[in-house]
Amino acid sequence: MLIIGIAGGTGCGKTTVVDQIVSELPEDEVCIISQDSYYHDTSHLTLDERTKINFDHPQAIDFELLVSHLKELRAGNSFEQPVYSFIEHNRTGETITTYPKKVIIVEGILILSDPVIRDMFDIKIFVHADSDERLIRRLKRDIATRGRDLEEVLNRYQTTLKPMHQQFIEPTKEYADIIIPTNKYNTVAVEVIRSIIDHKIRLKE
Numbered sequence: 001m002l003i004i005g006i007a008g009g010t011g012c013g014k015t016t017v018v019d020q021i022v023s024e025l026p027e028d029e030v031c032i033i034s035q036d037s038y039y040h041d042t043s044h045l046t047l048d049e050r051t052k053i054n055f056d057h058p059q060a061i062d063f064e065l066l067v068s069h070l071k072e073l074r075a076g077n078s079f080e081q082p083v084y085s086f087i088e089h090n091r092t093g094e095t096i097t098t099y100p101k102k103v104i105i106v107e108g109i110l111i112l113s114d115p116v117i118r119d120m121f122d123i124k125i126f127v128h129a130d131s132d133e134r135l136i137r138r139l140k141r142d143i144a145t146r147g148r149d150l151e152e153v154l155n156r157y158q159t160t161l162k163p164m165h166q167q168f169i170e171p172t173k174e175y176a177d178i179i180i181p182t183n184k185y186n187t188v189a190v191e192v193i194r195s196i197i198d199h200k201i202r203l204k205e
């Protein structure tokens with residue numbers, strides 16, 4: 001089993017890079033775990049209270065649960081991955097059964113910030129796009145798919161996204177084995193990572 005961690009600031013293109021990496025891998029050989037599934041359950045709060053949470057701080061994430069799930073996979077067991085709703089700012093109550101596969105990809109803004117999880121990765125990747133690019137992408141995406149408006153995204157960017165990025169996300173670049181520049185689509189880097197995955201899988205077989 002090869003466990004790969006892919007971090008990087010919001011809107012840098014993590015999900016896009018993961019989709020590109022897995023597009024040529026057989027479906028039964030790879031599983032994807034999103035850090036978003038591990039935001040703490042906040043069912044005890046009202047929607048209004050949940051919108052005020054700082055979702056870019058490490059304390060917003062249930063890293064313990066994520067570690068325990070990765071350990072289940074390493075032991076050859078499946079687990080139930082929570083499904084998260086960005087509209088509700090909460091877990092939906094549904095889960096997806098996630099099975100151990102040859103390649104496990106864990107992606108999220110803060111996944112290189114936790115030392116225990118970091119140690120579980122065979123390959124650590126940081127996806128980099130400039131902050132203006134990321135803000136533009138985040139604006140477009142959040143308005144189109146996450147039920148936000150211009151005012152809300154810009155306000156969150158200034159109050160939490162930018163300071164949390166500088167304090168907790170950008171510094172984790174130093175732990176990365178590979179940094180992928182994604183100011184534009186980077187098919188060469190994706191090819192390189194795919195061949196590293198192939199090589200490592202063959203070594204482990």
Ligand SMILES: Nc1ncnc2c1ncn2[C@@H]1O[C@H](COP(=O)(O)OP(=O)(O)O)[C@@H](O)[C@H]1O
Nearest residue numbers: 010011012013014015016137141182183184185
């Ligand atoms: N290299 C790129 N160039 C232009 N747009 C991109 C690029 N990578 C991703 N996007 C777009 O930016 C938005 C955010 O990308 P996404 O992969 O969801 O980022 P992340 O998962 O890091 O938040 C999406 O709408 C996606 O289509």
Ligand SMILES: O=c1ccn([C@@H]2O[C@H](COP(=O)(O)O)[C@@H](O)[C@H]2O)c(=O)[nH]1
Nearest residue numbers: 009010011055056085086089090108109
């Ligand atoms: O309820 C929520 C939870 C998180 N967010 C924002 O999502 C991004 C992380 O997701 P990416 O796909 O990496 O962009 C993070 O910056 C949080 O601010 C949210 O808006 N609502």
